[in-house]
Amino acid sequence: MVPSLSRSVLDLLAPSRCLSCRRRAAMPWCPLCADEVRVFPAGCQRCAAPRGRGHPCWPPDAPIDGTLAVYDYRGPVATAVVTAKLHGAVAGWVPLGRALAATVDAEAPDVDLVTWITTPRVRVRSRGIDHARVLASAVADRIELPLVGVLGAVPGGDGRDRYEAIVDLPGSNVLLVDDVVTTGSTAVRAATALRQAGAGRIVLAVLARAGAHPLTGAPREPTARISGPSPEARW
Ligand SMILES: [Zn+2]
Ligand SMILES: [Zn+2]
Incomplete structure (x- = not known):
């Protein structure tokens, strides 16, 4: 088994490839795949979904006050996230982080x-990276705010990770970063831990949001549908 650090270093030294089709190209996408990338349309400030009559939103008791999403989670975006997260292309998180940071900077959320x-340690070891930390670091650098590791995570017996705050946040307004929001279950559990630690306003910032369906905190998180050959073959 290749140690995770070595795998990360090897990946960083590897030729840059499109995270979607694996052609030689600057990350995250080659020009062909970039044409298929869709930004998430501007919508509700609380959940980011397109506004409309009865639009689905976070449940009233979800401790999330705002949501920023860069991309629609499909096509090359979904493939890129899965390739970077599960198939060893850890260098891909750097350009993806720059994209998230640019959106957050433009929206200028009122946070401290x-x-x-965070990802449970056992998975960080196998993947070689706590990917959401890389995204958050890019954001914190860009908007010149402190990056604080607040959450601890352990795998839950039901397949869902459990979170607890390891520092207190009395009255702090927090930007909570993750790669993707699908059902919203993970984000609600993490935000709940932040609120229990005393956080004030909590704004979720994600690279991609999956559709405009209700964010209910449902127990199952759908996985991205990937077409074409397995990214494993090239990474
Ligand atoms: Zn491509
Ligand atoms: Zn909403």
């Missing part, structure tokens, strides 16, 4: 610090 939905 940046944190992230």
